[in-house]
Amino acid sequence: MSRPLSTTDQWIGQFDSVLRTLVPHAAQPARPSPAGELPEASLSEAEREHTVGLMRINHTGEVCAQALYQGQGLTAKLPDTREQMERAAQEEIDHLAWCDARLQELDGRTSLLNPLFYAASFGLGAMAGAVGDRVSLGFVAATEEQVGKHLDEHLNELPAADRRSRAILEKMREDEAHHERWALEAGGARFPLPVKLGMRLVSKAMTQSVYRI
Numbered sequence: 001m002s003r004p005l006s007t008t009d010q011w012i013g014q015f016d017s018v019l020r021t022l023v024p025h026a027a028q029p030a031r032p033s034p035a036g037e038l039p040e041a042s043l044s045e046a047e048r049e050h051t052v053g054l055m056r057i058n059h060t061g062e063v064c065a066q067a068l069y070q071g072q073g074l075t076a077k078l079p080d081t082r083e084q085m086e087r088a089a090q091e092e093i094d095h096l097a098w099c100d101a102r103l104q105e106l107d108g109r110t111s112l113l114n115p116l117f118y119a120a121s122f123g124l125g126a127m128a129g130a131v132g133d134r135v136s137l138g139f140v141a142a143t144e145e146q147v148g149k150h151l152d153e154h155l156n157e158l159p160a161a162d163r164r165s166r167a168i169l170e171k172m173r174e175d176e177a178h179h180e181r182w183a184l185e186a187g188g189a190r191f192p193l194p195v196k197l198g199m200r201l202v203s204k205a206m207t208q209s210v211y212r213i
């Protein structure tokens with residue numbers, strides 16, 4: 001038997017999502033990691049450090065995605081697309097958990113700046129959701145486009161021998177393209193170029209800080 005969720009239930013649910021996103025190793029993936037049984041590469045120390053930096057950026061990107069979806073969930077109406085949005089958010093949890101696990105394998109850690117980026121993305125998501133569903137979905141599409149570009153760059157930069165990281169990023173790339181298409185088909189606004197350029201600048205600042213911190 002299910003009962004309607006009270007405000008307290010909703011707050012507990014939100015808090016639970018925050019913890020699952022920010023506490024390392026707390027997220028549970030619904031799908032197994034695409035790295036599967038692929039062999040571990042023998043990387044030089046410089047290659048390992050570079051890969052850790054890249055995977056840390058991808059992990060923080062997924063923290064932002066979670067926060068964005070959770071912020072929108074709070075304010076957006078989305079009568080027709082809420083279910084689809086929740087499915088996309090679950091796929092982002094998979095991405096988060098896969099990146100987290102890969103960082104652990106590489107003896108790396110997640111970014112210390114994650115709480116900051118979580119808060120900022122949550123606020124942006126909640127604001128976009130409050131403006132309206134067209135903007136909210138447009139924001140998802142523009143963000144996914146941005147993430148896709150990052151993933152392409154990282155796929156080029158990964159050490160060729162690191163098949164485990166590559167398999168994860170390739171699967172993420174496929175999912176993100178799907179999220180972008182869905183958000184546009186669901187009626188998301190296509191953001192004008194200046195807005196996209198602004199988002200690109202913000203994400204550059206994010207990637208440069210997270211690579212190190």
Ligand SMILES: [Fe+2]
Binds near residue numbers: 091092176
């Ligand atoms: Fe993702």
Ligand SMILES: [Fe+2]
Binds near residue numbers: 065088144176
């Ligand atoms: Fe996505």
